[in-house]
Amino acid sequence: MANAMFVVTFLSNKFGGLRLEFNGHQYMINSRRGDRRYWKCVIPECAARLNTHHEFITKFVHHHNHEPDAVDVKVRRIMEKIKQRSKEETKPVPAIYKEERCLLRSEEFIEFIGQ
Numbered sequence: 001m002a003n004a005m006f007v008v009t010f011l012s013n014k015f016g017g018l019r020l021e022f023n024g025h026q027y028m029i030n031s032r033r034g035d036r037r038y039w040k041c042v043i044p045e046c047a048a049r050l051n052t053h054h055e056f057i058t059k060f061v062h063h064h065n066h067e068p069d070a071v072d073v074k075v076r077r078i079m080e081k082i083k084q085r086s087k088e089e090t091k092p093v094p095a096i097y098k099e100e101r102c103l104l105r106s107e108e109f110i111e112f113i114g115q
């Protein structure tokens with residue numbers, strides 16, 4: 001492999017679409033061709049793009065014009081985990097939610113849940 005490979009995290013958003021997370025930045029799919037995916041930053045004014053082949057980043061295009069949103073990424077990760085756990089465990093969802101919420105006590109999280 002000629003390119004330096006970075007493994008990325010995929011997250012699904014509340015509409016069932018796929019998001020990609022890398023270094024605290026989130027990307028949504030722009031287009032796809034075969035196993036390749038072309039992603040753009042979720043911030044509309046930002047020109048940053050990246051390309052992936054399977055779960056590996058193959059190319060970076062432009063830089064972000066903003067800081068990564070670490071809290072948002074963290075919240076989405078926890079939501080993913082709750083979803084996953086509710087499928088695998090017999091524990092009621094509110095109990096799982098409570099456990100996971102203890103891991104992230106922040107106003108942003110409470111706001112997010114309140115939506």
Ligand SMILES: [Zn+2]
Nearest residue numbers: 041046048064
């Ligand atoms: Zn960006």
